[in-house]
Amino acid sequence: MANPPIQIKNLDFAYGPVTVLEDACLTIADKEFICMVGPNGGGKTTLLKVMLGLLEPQKGTVSVFGQAPTLGRKWIGYLPQYASLDPSFPVTALDTVLMGRLGKTRSLGFYSKADHEAARAMLARVGLEKIEKRPLAALSGGQRQRVLIARALVSEPKLLLLDEPTSSLDDYVEKELYELLQELNKDLTVIVVSHDIAFVSSYVERVVCVNKQVHVHPTSEIGENIIHDMYGEHVHMVRHDQEQRHG
Amino acid sequence: MGEFFQALLHHSFLQHALLAGLLASVSCGIVGTYVVTRRITYLAGGIAHCVLGGMGFARYMQVVHGWSFLTPMLGALLAALAAAFIIGWVNIKAKERIDTVISAFWGMGMAVGILFISKTPGYGEDLMSYLFGNILLVTQRDLQLIVGLDVLIAGTALLFHKQFVAVCFDEEFARLRGINTQFFYFLMLALTALTVVLLVSIVGIVMVIVLLTLPAAIAGRFCLRMGSMMALAAGICAVLTSAGLAVSYQPDLPAGATIIILAGVTYLASLAFNKR
Numbered sequence: 001m002a003n004p005p006i007q008i009k010n011l012d013f014a015y016g017p018v019t020v021l022e023d024a025c026l027t028i029a030d031k032e033f034i035c036m037v038g039p040n041g042g043g044k045t046t047l048l049k050v051m052l053g054l055l056e057p058q059k060g061t062v063s064v065f066g067q068a069p070t071l072g073r074k075w076i077g078y079l080p081q082y083a084s085l086d087p088s089f090p091v092t093a094l095d096t097v098l099m100g101r102l103g104k105t106r107s108l109g110f111y112s113k114a115d116h117e118a119a120r121a122m123l124a125r126v127g128l129e130k131i132e133k134r135p136l137a138a139l140s141g142g143q144r145q146r147v148l149i150a151r152a153l154v155s156e157p158k159l160l161l162l163d164e165p166t167s168s169l170d171d172y173v174e175k176e177l178y179e180l181l182q183e184l185n186k187d188l189t190v191i192v193v194s195h196d197i198a199f200v201s202s203y204v205e206r207v208v209c210v211n212k213q214v215h216v217h218p219t220s221e222i223g224e225n226i227i228h229d230m231y232g233e234h235v236h237m238v239r240h241d242q243e244q245r246h247g
Numbered sequence: 248m249g250e251f252f253q254a255l256l257h258h259s260f261l262q263h264a265l266l267a268g269l270l271a272s273v274s275c276g277i278v279g280t281y282v283v284t285r286r287i288t289y290l291a292g293g294i295a296h297c298v299l300g301g302m303g304f305a306r307y308m309q310v311v312h313g314w315s316f317l318t319p320m321l322g323a324l325l326a327a328l329a330a331a332f333i334i335g336w337v338n339i340k341a342k343e344r345i346d347t348v349i350s351a352f353w354g355m356g357m358a359v360g361i362l363f364i365s366k367t368p369g370y371g372e373d374l375m376s377y378l379f380g381n382i383l384l385v386t387q388r389d390l391q392l393i394v395g396l397d398v399l400i401a402g403t404a405l406l407f408h409k410q411f412v413a414v415c416f417d418e419e420f421a422r423l424r425g426i427n428t429q430f431f432y433f434l435m436l437a438l439t440a441l442t443v444v445l446l447v448s449i450v451g452i453v454m455v456i457v458l459l460t461l462p463a464a465i466a467g468r469f470c471l472r473m474g475s476m477m478a479l480a481a482g483i484c485a486v487l488t489s490a491g492l493a494v495s496y497q498p499d500l501p502a503g504a505t506i507i508i509l510a511g512v513t514y515l516a517s518l519a520f521n522k523r
Contacts, residue, residue: 073423084419086416091473092471098409099412102424102426103426107410109405110409111409
């Protein structure tokens with residue numbers, strides 16, 4: 001593909017007098033699996049919202065598949081932070097996935113039969129075909145994230161953008177979720193925002209560190225030096241050895 | 248209670264009152280579900296109280312300047328729509344202290360109404376019926392208006408059900424999928440304004456917010472989807488208004504207040520049940 005999923009050049013972003021991102025440059029290639037890490041307030045979510053066209057940078061250019069973010073974002077499947085949704089909202093798993101068909105389906109009236117078929121197929125793809133009628137509120141944390149991934153996928157995106165998808169999950173469920181993402185990565189580009197760098201580094205190819213500045217590191221480079229750069233001296237690293245990763 | 252049913256057969260004012268409650272329940276169930284799930288109760292309360300400004304102004308112009316076309320109901324309609332638009336716009340633009348801004352409109356709307364009503368000859372009764380409703384004074388014309396608004400509200404809700412659900416659940420995601428979320432937000436507020444006007448004639452400005460939110464809140468405890476929540480909320484609203492009317496008739500209690508007490512007690516009782 002000629003145009004990369006994400007291309008950011010010399011981007012500055014500030015909320016009023018507070019600079020959040022400074023001279024950020026980032027190019028993400030087709031079918032990459034990228035993790036974005038950084039401290040809270042470091043600008044991860046801001047960078048994400050700039051990519052989605054929800055925020056307008058003061059300086060620099062952003063292109064999504066070669067287009068302005070507001071146009072290119074139709075190719076992005078987005079999974080928002082878990083805490084941003086009302087956990088008791090009256091929708092079923094299938095209803096939730098169907099929302100991903102907005103923009104593809106007709107504008108008046110209810111969802112079509114084709115929308116329902118696409119939504120069911122996507123629930124099956126994330127391994128949840130049997131729970132389509134269950135209310136979202138009754139699902140486990142891991143199941144709920146899978147439903148939201150299905151909602152992001154059902155619009156047939158070329159780039160999947162996930163904002164802290166595993167922050168509410170147990171390690172075991174987190175591992176399963178990353179395996180699903182790895183599977184999906186065969187067909188599309190995946191960007192995951194996470195603060196759990198050690199865990200994620202076994203799945204992704206490059207890590208994007210966002211802390212006002214944006215630095216890109218191949219996973220092999222990730223070591224104590226970089227961690228200390230980002231978070232300061234007092235971080236203890238946990239090593240995941242090869243056995244555990246694939247076991 | 249038996250007396251109520253006897254009287255219902257003979258008095259058209261009671262039939263009108265019962266019908267008004269049943270008809271208003273349709274919009275109440277639909278819009279109440281939006282208000283509860285989108286968490287705009289306070290905003291809806293602000294709109295409701297601004298309605299007094301419109302009613303007071305309309306009554307003043309009718310009595311003092313002879314503008315007979317400007318009925319209090321029409322004044323209420325215009326004021327509610329204007330308030331919905333202004334409060335909604337402020338809500339989008341202002342980044343903080345939105346509750347304070349709503350309070351300002353809430354109070355000013357009431358104050359404007361009271362000023363106009365105090366300058367209108369024979370104001371006392373008007374003020375009471377605007378504030379606390381008088382379902383027994385519902386006329387044939389009011390019923391026609393309620394039916395018209397019902398058709399408009401239910402029609403809009405059916406046509407754009409997908410978009411409304413998505414905007415209530417996750418506005419940002421809906422926007423990313425190409426939905427004009429601002430348009431649907433304002434449309435939702437406009438529907439809320441229309442429903443407030445419908446309910447004002449039944450329970451009055453002060454208590455509108457209870458009838459708008461509690462039936463939906465009760466329904467929300469038992470329903471798994473927006474559509475069924477709307478239907479159940481409408482049913483609960485219909486039962487509450489009818490029961491309130493029946494209970495209040497013989498001891499000659501104010502119908503609006505009786506309906507509200509019933510709604511409140513039912514809601515509190517529903518909290519005792521486990522949520523779905």
